Amino acid sequence: MSEAKKLVEIKHLKKNFPIPRKITDVLTHKPAKSVKAVDDISIDIYEDEILALVGESGCGKSSFARTIIRLYDPDSGEIIMNGKDITKLSRSELRPLKKDSQMVFQDPYSSLNPRMTVGDMLKEEFLYHHICSKEEVNGKIADILEKVGLSQDAADRFPSEFSGGQRQRIGIARALAVNPKFLVTDEPVSALDISIQAQILNLLKELQKEYSLTILFISHNLNVVYYIADRVAVMYLGKIMELGSTRDIYGNPLHPYTNILIKSSPNLDPRKRDEAPAIQGNPPSPIDVPPGCRFASRCPKAKDICFKEMPELKEIQPGHICACHLYD
């Protein structure tokens, strides 16, 4: 990984969502509250890699993804793409860069325009980003449909005429139409059945190789991540807890939370049944995060210091970083 080029460099990225205050709160001078969805995250994403971001719902993984392609505006921090900090760019400056990073969404039912045919949707992409001329557009549409495994007549049909797996293929076609370098996929297979899920995962893997894509793959499913990712980042309440190669994360998880996530995944061997769950309780609310380690309140190995000081991300083994006081 050392010689690999960085495609995206993220430095101290923060994104808060303010919570609307009630009039009584304002009158009694209660402080404004906010959800710290992305809390000081620094991470490098390399060219040609599939980096997975895992975590439970509400941990901020989708907010992070949307912030780095500027669907949300970050509060502070830098996002450096091709040597340029894109957080400072205006909307019009951002427009030519938009085609470099594209997104595939979870729900193929709600992320496609129901009133547009697939062909029209793709045509819009090609023409808006000046990928090709009007004369070439039909050929381009045919090419991309073939790439994602759809038949040519798909161009004249509406999203409602397709099954879930086919709709996800349309979503992928739309994202790839503009030849992006960076693809963010937010739970792209969570809504799909097992047999279809495998088709889409294999398609993403193939396309990644063919187009030399860099993919940020967001998922809560550890089995899916194990299959597709080169590196894995584990997120908990707005923070990265651990980051390493897929082999290291699964074979030698350092952070207690990573360990628990892996243990919680139902084992496929019916002879291996535990009576007690891997962890009790729920993640705390992201509104009033306690000082110290985010995970301390649920951590089986928590020490006094864990409740006072937030541990820093440190490289414990080459290429394997972890934020935990156990390794101080």
Added chain:
Amino acid sequence: MENEENKNEKLLDVKDLSVRFYSNGREMKAVNDVSFHINKGETFGFVGESGCGKSTTSRAIIRLLADNAVVPEGEILYNGKDILKMSQAELRKVRGREIGMIFQEPMTALNPVITIKKQMYEQFIGTNMAKEEKEKKAVEMLSLVGIPNPDKRLNEYIHQFSGGMRQRAMIAITLAANPKLLIADEPTTALDVTIQDQIIKLINKIKGQLGMSVLLITHDLGVVSQMCDRVAVMYAGYFVETADTLTLFSKPRHPYTKGLIDALPSTEKKDSTLKPIQGTTPSLAELPPGCPFAPRCPYCEAICNEKMPVMKEVEPRHFSRCHFSEKLIGATGLISAEGGDK
């Protein structure tokens, strides 16, 4: 597992059940010729992809089907009595009392404008319980499912609970009626993995404590592995394979089961490429005359497109609906049959 002497006593015995839906003049064959039984103290699972008829079958068992559904044939014997022939009054004594049901989404299954306590008390209607007794039982149920401060939480509404706690509350309310059979329809699908783990262990524990039977409906083979004694794999409204969980996962004998196993990403698999099942599920309105899986099946031959195979006992208590199930002898399963440890 403990109640070995109860094991072979059938609590529920379903014979040749079919369900048809009629809409826009079309007939949808949602459930076809399904037979199975659930013993006392046993967890039986239906597994399959969306639209395969697993939820419809479970709803047919307690006659919760929509108005456009018809059950043209079949028997559903609960303790020897046919639920399909019961009067409404008889049915009321069974549904929700003898047979309880929990759903995927507690927010839509429970009433948002009355408290947990009131919904729990509805289970005690007609039981002549004194007020204190009801209160005691309600608190007991909430603490059984692991809700902290049960006496306080009892007076709250469902929206005041977190996702995992909502599922626990729904389980508590359902179990307050002391059901003998719990039907759990995707009980953990909407939950995070750590909470799913908690709910799986909770249902397993309570099942043992109360000596219930469980009918689990899920699409997740991992959940099946952690909960079920026996499993039925469903495809296009048919049972295609039934066996005990270990046998099904280690020695699948139906191409669809094998296909699901090959398509499932897993950290425990040695082989790293996924083999998806090609194509998509057939429409229930236009099922092919032969085997419904034939168009997607790698083992398909001419006979498969013409003749529907029957359920054959390929090994003792292991059934497969395939003309060529013997071709799958020796096929690699999800796990190996020998040795329980990694």
